[in-house]
Amino acid sequence: MIQFERFELKNGLQVIFHEDLTTPMVVVNILYNVGSRDEEEHRTGFAHLFEHLMFGGSLNVPSYDEPLQKVGGENNAFTSPDITNYYITLPAENLETAFWLESDRMLSLSFDPKVLEVQRSVVIEEFKQRYLNQPYGDAWLKLRPLVYKEHSYKWATIGKEIQHIEKVTMEDVKDFFHRFYKPNNAVLVVAGNTSLEEVKRLSEKWFAEIPKGKTNKRSLPIEPIQTEFRVLEIEAPVPADALYMAFHMEGRGDEKYYATDLLSDILGRGKSSLLYNKLVQKQQLFSAISAYVMGSSDPGLLMIQGQLSAGVSLAEAEKAVWDLIEDFRSASIDDSTLQKVKNKAESTIVFGEVELLNRAMNLAYAWTLGDPDMVNHEGEKIQAVTVADIQEQANKILVKSNASVLRYKSKQ
Template identity: 50%
Template sequence: MMDYQKFVLGNGLQVYVHEDPNTEMAVLNLLYKVGSRNEVPGKTGLAHYFEHLMFGGSEHVPSFDTAIERVGGECNAFTSTDITNYYISLPAINIETAFWLESDRMLALTLQERVIEAQRNVVIEEFKQRYLNQPYGDAMHHLRALAFTKHPYRWPTIGLEVSDIENFTEADIRDFYETYYRPDNAILVVAGNVTLDQIERLSEKWFGTIPVGKAHLLRPVSEPPQTQQRTKTVFAEVPTDSLYKAYHMPGRLEAGYLEADLITDVLGFGRSSILEQRLVKNTEVFANCRAYVLGSVDPSLLIVSGRMEKGFTAEQAEELLDRELESFKVSTISPKILQKVKNQSEAMRSYEGVHLLNRAMKLAYYAHLGSPELYEAEYTQKLKTKSAEIISWANKILVPENASVLYYKQTPQEGGVMQNETEAVA
């Protein structure tokens, strides 16, 4: 793990400093411990919507982007199920500007009606374009809602329904801001050509007097164990059928998480993976097939998905896929394949270490998990994981009663038999 130093302000803001004198740049990364897992039914998508509001101006900064551009910087943000992350890259000599901007919108964000409505329209349009009007765009809406019955992971970060976004009130928005956008719910990372003394001074100057927020933070309810396979069929105007199979798996800090990650690496990462070789290259059914984990903090999903070639159904594809999964569960992963997968992890780790922004974001993310030291510990443990351990977890996770299956199918042609959208427990 990269070198870092840490201190905590009196208001609870955790600050991490990564000094790198070999660059003229600096990054200020501010992570808030709030995502869609902190939402409630009827108000879904609020965390992502609020990310947009954060660029609508604050008390002393009417235009956030303009202020950044004036000092040669750039900024962006993203929201996930678990966090909302804001980052600014700029010449290190101008780092105080980043402190000024982020502290001002933590303390005094502009929540005027014109800003609220303008960003509401932007998010609604994003929802429609990316999820409702794209082929297969709402697949994860259906799959999450099928796999989860209680936990907020049952809706995507964008939200469950457009109507939720349409109905956010000013009171909803202000309550969200006061609850989650507070120093004691945030992690600040400053990386680049900076010094600890400098960042201690700037942190105290710009963030030290910001008060803590409301005491109540919403914790999501636990998802009950799944005991029966669930299936759902959706018809839409798409070019071919698609198949999605989701299996419940351990959370990010739980035993089995890394093994589940390695399961998907062996099964579906890259052109030499099992699913690519056996289902895509050696059958006429699959146009593509991949496996991945969602990587969420709470127990989440291992997903295997594929697109069919024209003329083949999702049900036909599932039969072939299940055969490969069952074969994998009684196999032994060869040392060559396992080492290749681990080499890919090492290559990714090296790539992430090259870029200053990636280093800052990794530092913030693992600090949010509990400690930046977890990054190195996780990597070391992954390299030590044996084939038998991976297969053992495959036999715990890849079982029919733990599966939620989405058949995303072409709307039958005129004259064909049209079925309604169905959902059943099988």
């Protein structure tokens, strides 16, 4: 159970405090409710670019890292299709330094043209290294537009294409900042060895005077129900053929999400899973295969992903996956199998919450889904899933008309 207190500043900033007196540290986590799904299709990659720009200096702080390092602090950030998250871990006695740094860059970036050019170059190089010049790196660049026809999940967080980042102007940067980087579009989570009174004092001191922005009403296109089997074949100089199979499923806040998550665990989590046991160990059609869910805020994907063994054709491997799915859908799993994956899923949550930073980030993300307290009920929701729920989701999701398949061939 993660105990927390919650309050709101007049400018709309949500603040969540989680006390932990067993540690000498504190975490300051700021989540901005913006991700790549909030971009326009002809101008993508902004959310990720901003993750970089936010470390390039703000109105009164030319160097973000230097003062933080002087007080023993560490920081990082990440961007997803749904959110952009920044976090600092530092000794509790230096908590105010984190408030100072985060409030100044929420107030305003420096908007230095040199910073934009540097970070633009960094992002472009990252695009090339991770997505274009790495084996299988472009798989998701190809798969997303195959799976999504309307929703803005159809491009990757890095962006749809490099040209979008190359063409970013300073006016674009300012518009994006003033639209999304404002107190009423963010949640501040403070966790660790401090008090609610101190968090309230510092929040008022450092954040209360930052002007509230216009309310950003998210109105994303709804992805139509898929009704036809989709296939894309590509060829590239990669070590082995690979198979990516995507199935539409519920979003993170849906009650059915937990059954689908457990379904993916039964199919492909670890060496005791059905896919690994049958297709890797017994039939040796794949050298590796797994199943997992994307965990998206909006309706997302259940993925089956594998790398083929040498000499096995994509047609043979894919048929074997579909045969296994058909067997799974027509047969019922036993209670012990389900309980095993339930226990593993719940233990993952429990062990993850040992880390103070994870607790802070989980509270922040749960806020975006409408209820920070959902972090305290995931275990019971997992345990409430029945065999019938798993079967229902399998028959609903694991069907060809709901599938998009990327066949990634190794070019000899």
